[in-house]
Amino acid sequence: MVFSDLLTIWRNTGLEFSEIILAQEMMETGRDPVAVKRSLKYLMDVMLEEAQKNFGKPFKTLTGLTGNNAAKLCASKPRVLSEFNWVATVTALSMAESNAAMGRIVACPTAGSCGVMPAMLYALRNVKEADNEGLLKAFIVASGVGNVVAKKATLSGAAGGCQAEIGTATAMAAALMTYYFSHNPETVGHASALALKSLMGLVCDPVGGFVEVPCVKRNAIAVNVAIACAEMALAGIESVIPFDEVVEAMYHVGRSLPESLKETGLGGIAATRTAQKLVESIHKTLNSGSET
Amino acid sequence: MGLLEVAGPIMVGPSSSHTLGALKIARFAYKLMGIPEEVTFVLHGSFALTYKGHGTDRALLAGIVGLKPDDTRVKDAFAIAQSYGLKFNFEVSDLGEVHPNTVLVKAKRGNIYNEVRGSSVGGGAIKINQINGVDCDLTGEFPTLVILNRDLPGALRGILECITYNIANVYLRRVNALEGLALTIIELDSNIDDETLKKLRTNKYVLEIYNVKSEEGENLGIQ
Numbered sequence: 001m002v003f004s005d006l007l008t009i010w011r012n013t014g015l016e017f018s019e020i021i022l023a024q025e026m027m028e029t030g031r032d033p034v035a036v037k038r039s040l041k042y043l044m045d046v047m048l049e050e051a052q053k054n055f056g057k058p059f060k061t062l063t064g065l066t067g068n069n070a071a072k073l074c075a076s077k078p079r080v081l082s083e084f085n086w087v088a089t090v091t092a093l094s095m096a097e098s099n100a101a102m103g104r105i106v107a108c109p110t111a112g113s114c115g116v117m118p119a120m121l122y123a124l125r126n127v128k129e130a131d132n133e134g135l136l137k138a139f140i141v142a143s144g145v146g147n148v149v150a151k152k153a154t155l156s157g158a159a160g161g162c163q164a165e166i167g168t169a170t171a172m173a174a175a176l177m178t179y180y181f182s183h184n185p186e187t188v189g190h191a192s193a194l195a196l197k198s199l200m201g202l203v204c205d206p207v208g209g210f211v212e213v214p215c216v217k218r219n220a221i222a223v224n225v226a227i228a229c230a231e232m233a234l235a236g237i238e239s240v241i242p243f244d245e246v247v248e249a250m251y252h253v254g255r256s257l258p259e260s261l262k263e264t265g266l267g268g269i270a271a272t273r274t275a276q277k278l279v280e281s282i283h284k285t286l287n288s289g290s291e292t
Numbered sequence: 293m294g295l296l297e298v299a300g301p302i303m304v305g306p307s308s309s310h311t312l313g314a315l316k317i318a319r320f321a322y323k324l325m326g327i328p329e330e331v332t333f334v335l336h337g338s339f340a341l342t343y344k345g346h347g348t349d350r351a352l353l354a355g356i357v358g359l360k361p362d363d364t365r366v367k368d369a370f371a372i373a374q375s376y377g378l379k380f381n382f383e384v385s386d387l388g389e390v391h392p393n394t395v396l397v398k399a400k401r402g403n404i405y406n407e408v409r410g411s412s413v414g415g416g417a418i419k420i421n422q423i424n425g426v427d428c429d430l431t432g433e434f435p436t437l438v439i440l441n442r443d444l445p446g447a448l449r450g451i452l453e454c455i456t457y458n459i460a461n462v463y464l465r466r467v468n469a470l471e472g473l474a475l476t477i478i479e480l481d482s483n484i485d486d487e488t489l490k491k492l493r494t495n496k497y498v499l500e501i502y503n504v505k506s507e508e509g510e511n512l513g514i515q
Contacts, residue, residue: 021295029294036295043300062306063345099305102347102367107416108299111308143299150298156414209338210345211306286344 001028002244003148003189010185017185018137021144037140044139047095047106047118048125054094054103055122061100063282065212069220070094084127088223092119096216109146109155112162112211113169115219117142120173120226124180134180141185142176145192145243152244153251157204158263160254166222167199167250171243173226178233193239193246194229200246201253203261205268208279214269301416302362309393310346313412314339315366318355320420320432321397321408323504327357328399330379337392339412340384349382352395356380361416390421406438406502426475428463433506435483439492440467440500443474447497454491457482473499 001024009020022033056074061067070093078086092115099105105114121139124130146155149168154160171192178184178191199222207213233239239246260267269275303312318333333352335343343349353369357376365372373380387394391411398407409422410432420430423438430436437455441447443466452459461479483505484492492501 025295031294031296039296040299043296043302046302062347102304102306102311102350104302104362104364105305106300106302107308107312110415111303111305111312114305139299140295143295146298147293147295150293155298158414208345209342282345 001148002152003145003192003247004242004244006144007185007189016137017179017183017188018140018144021140021147024144025147037136040140040143041136043106043108044121044136046104047108047121050098050104050106051091051095051118051122054098056090056094059097059101059103061097061212062102063100063208063210063212063286065207065210065278065282066097066100066216069216070097084123085224085227087127088119088123088227089220091122092116092219092223093216095119096219100210100212100216109150109168109172110157110165112157112206112215113165113219113222115216116166116169116173116222116226117176119219119223120176124177130180138176138180141179141188142172145175145188146172148244149196149247149250152247154254160251161257161262162202162204162218163196163199163250164254165204166218167196167202169219170195170199170222170226170229173223174229174233177227177230181230181234187233189243190237190239191230191233193241193243194232194237195226196243196246196250197239197241198225198229200250203257203268204263205261205270206263206265207270207275208282209263209265209270210282213275297415303416304351304362304364304366305347307346308416309412309414310339310342310348311351311366312361312416313393313414313418314348314395315351315355315359315361316416316418316432317395317408317410317412317420318352318397319358319360320355320410320418320504321399321406322356322358324408324423324438324502325399325401325404325406327376327378328401329377330400331356332381332383332398334383334385334387334396334398336385336387336390336394336396339393339395343382352397353378353380356397356399391419404500423477424475425467426463426465426477428477429461430477430479434460435480435506436504437476437478437480437484437492438502438504439476439478439498441474441476441497442499443469443472444497447474448476450495450497451476451478451492454488454495455480455484456488457484
């Protein structure tokens with residue numbers, strides 16, 4: 001199912017868009033829409049619970065390359081960021097660092113990009129006092145957007161680069177915010193397309209292969225991209241290229257990226273002199289340190 | 293893949309291939325035989341190179357003591373394993389022509405010994421591709437019976453006659469010609485009931501049987 005098909009159903013029926021997505025899921029997987037909605041609510045609740053628990057905390061991550069970023073931003077008064085952006089950014093850092101410290105996360109859509117969606121959810125709930133039902137509908141729509149990417153392209157950094165992971169997370173988060181405020185699936189399509197286009201070509205280049213550098217900070221940047229794209233779409237700005245075609249383009253870009261830029265830790269910033277020195281020292285520490 | 297796989301699962305970080313997948317492989321061995329007294333994890337390829345920095349070691353230990361993929365105690369798996377008195381060991385070795393993220397779990401309890409080899413194939417999905425030396429291709433999402441049986445004419449029929457559930461896959465191989473032993477791996481669509489298990493246990497061809505159950509929502513971390 002492509003996004004334009006979902007839009008056609010919506011235009012023809014005028015049904016609540018999140019219900020259309022759940023009905024489509026039933027057609028494709030045979031899963032009971034009520035059960036799927038309940039499971040999605042549970043996933044959303046876990047994200048919000050973990051965001052609350054981890055907000056601005058320091059973490060001891062597996063390699064120590066990250067772990068204090070959320071705490072630093074949380075302790076710093078923002079100069080220009082709005083409260084909404086600041087809360088979202090702190091949350092994204094917190095969840096991505098919790099992930100690197102073996103905390104509990106929701107891989108929405110992947111572990112490496114697990115900070116973006118909870119950041120948007122948490123900022124909407126805590127800064128905009130979003131109601132749960134509205135948030136859940138928007139979350140279902142966001143999951144539908146992610147599902148379009150999964151079906152037509154890939155969510156895997158190893159297969160498509162970071163654009164497939166963080167790019168999709170950003171498109172989903174933009175969809176979430178846009179649907180929450182507009183209830184308009186067409187606006188959602190524009191926001192998601194703008195977001196995915198913004199991160200088109202982003203390579204997966206983790207230092208040492210570890211999900212820390214640059215992954216943690218990319219989550220934080222990504223949610224701000226999502227906010228800006230949603231805000232543009234809500235203002236009526238349209239993506240010239242429809243979402244489905246952007247997804248196809250992202251897939252082709254991913255296919256043409258060399259292996260060194262797809263989660264191998266061999267290219268991009270992972271191949272820098274500093275990165276290689278760090279990795280050498282991490283391996284020494286890990287191999288000499290105690291197991292516990 | 294559907295909405296729930298995109299929006300989830302719930303897991304502990306940092307990586308679906310290196311923690312979630314690894315945990316699920318070890319947990320398969322746990323579901324096969326319970327918590328062992330001794331376990332050796334033989335790590336291959338990318339697992340061998342990066343298992344410490346990715347927490348794969350803790351994920352494997354968590355799985356072998358039965359923790360679920362979304363259990364917040366996964367990071368404390370070394371201490372938990374020690375509290376069970378589990379003797380564990382990590383080895384690095386070349387397992388041959390297998391997926392880069394492959395681990396061989398060798399587990400022992402009393403006179404029970406099992407080997408499970410699995411690969412973490414991406415996004416937290418796994419393939420159990422060898423059990424006790426017999427090749428198979430299991431996702432770990434469906435209930436599986438692992439049966440050590442007599443290598444005699446009619447043995448497979450005798451075993452399958454006990455099972456009224458729909459069978460998805462069967463793998464059978466002679467494992468010891470001298471002692472007349474074969475291993476049968478049966479992947480099912482649903483968990484078997486106690487009565488069926490009892491029938492199988494008392495079946496004249498069956499020497500050992502392991503019932504690897506699947507639990508609803510287990511692989512999504514959803515209750």
